[in-house]
Amino acid sequence: MILSAQQTNKPTEPPASNQTAATNMIQELxxxxxxxxxxAGLFCIMNEPAPGSAQHGGMPGVRxxxxxxxxxxxxxxxxxxxxxxxxxxxxxxxxxxxxxxQIMVTVYQSPNQPDSAPKLQVRQLLxxxxxxxxxxxxxxxxxxRMDVMAHIQTRGDVGAKFGERLGIQxxxxxxxxxxxxxxxxxxxxxLSYQGVLGRGWLSPWVExxxxxxxxxxxxPLLGLRVRLTGEAAAKYDLTCAASFIDGVSIGPVGSxxxxxSESLAALESILITLTPKxxxx
Numbered sequence: 558m559i560l561s562a563q564q565t566n567k568p569t570e571p572p573a574s575n576q577t578a579a580t581n582m583i584q585e586l587x588x589x590x591x592x593x594x595x596x597a598g599l600f601c602i603m604n605e606p607a608p609g610s611a612q613h614g615g616m617p618g619v620r621x622x623x624x625x626x627x628x629x630x631x632x633x634x635x636x637x638x639x640x641x642x643x644x645x646x647x648x649x650x651x652x653x654x655x656x657x658x659q660i661m662v663t664v665y666q667s668p669n670q671p672d673s674a675p676k677l678q679v680r681q682l683l684x685x686x687x688x689x690x691x692x693x694x695x696x697x698x699x700x701x702r703m704d705v706m707a708h709i710q711t712r713g714d715v716g717a718k719f720g721e722r723l724g725i726q727x728x729x730x731x732x733x734x735x736x737x738x739x740x741x742x743x744x745x746x747x748l749s750y751q752g753v754l755g756r757g758w759l760s761p762w763v764e765x766x767x768x769x770x771x772x773x774x775x776x777p778l779l780g781l782r783v784r785l786t787g788e789a790a791a792k793y794d795l796t797c798a799a800s801f802i803d804g805v806s807i808g809p810v811g812s813x814x815x816x817x818s819e820s821l822a823a824l825e826s827i828l829i830t831l832t833p834k835x836x837x838x
Contacts, residue, residue: 592659592662599651600653601679602649622663704718706736706737707724709732710731720829723735723827748783749765750781754779781817784812785813798816800825
């Protein structure tokens with residue numbers, strides 16, 4: 558059989574359905590990069606919650622990173638382990654050791670969201686002259702044999718039982734982070750807590766056993782909030798009291814109530830009680 562030239566040279570075209578599927582696999586994003594100059598100090602950059610952001614895969618998303626060159630004077634820690642700041646109120650801590658120094662802010666937007674630019678807030682938490690020498694925390698403390706663990710300025714990791722004060726009133730040494738262990742028979746998801754980072758601004762909720770606070774940046778917490786839910790709330794009564802470096806003492810307050818000073822002074826000591834509820838009828 559002799560094939561014609563037309564039959565031999567005709568290219569094979571993929572089905573139209575395959576071309577459409579390949580096109581749908583890739584979505585182009587609108588990406589813009591910015592350089593932000595910051596003086597020496599400790600800053601928090603927050604992507605304010607944007608209505609409807611969850612309907613677009615978390616877009617617009619933001620990443621904070623050191624610049625390709627001269628980034629050795631900047632340390633960045635995100636509250637989310639994947640490093641993203643979505644439009645759901647995520648935040649990152651930026652420490653500028655020697656300023657001024659630049660950071661890169663990269664914004665990712667869906668092409669069908671032309672008016673969805675992120676609303677970034679930059680708050681200075683400590684000035685360069687006020688910043689203590691950073692102490693590496695290493696791994697977050699695991700609450701073993703202690704009900705409450707905290708990393709305290711100049712003291713390191715300290716533990717206490719429920720009903721015992723953790724930290725020293727009047728010491729002027731602030732608490733940088735803490736973890737609470739769930740009592741036996743209580744699901745960690747039923748005991749959760751937050752750290753106060755600013756006025757009306759708290760860290761994300763974490764479950765019992767997880768660390769809440771900064772790591773290696775000497776950032777003071779400004780208060781805390783602890784809550785019981787589910788079976789834990791049915792079995793236990795919880796109260797929380799605290800003292801602050803401005804001399805103010807707050808509490809005891811109940812479950813899901815914020816414990817903070819009106820002046821937003823750094824947290825100095827905490828006292829958490831967890832007592833079984835009476836079963837008398």
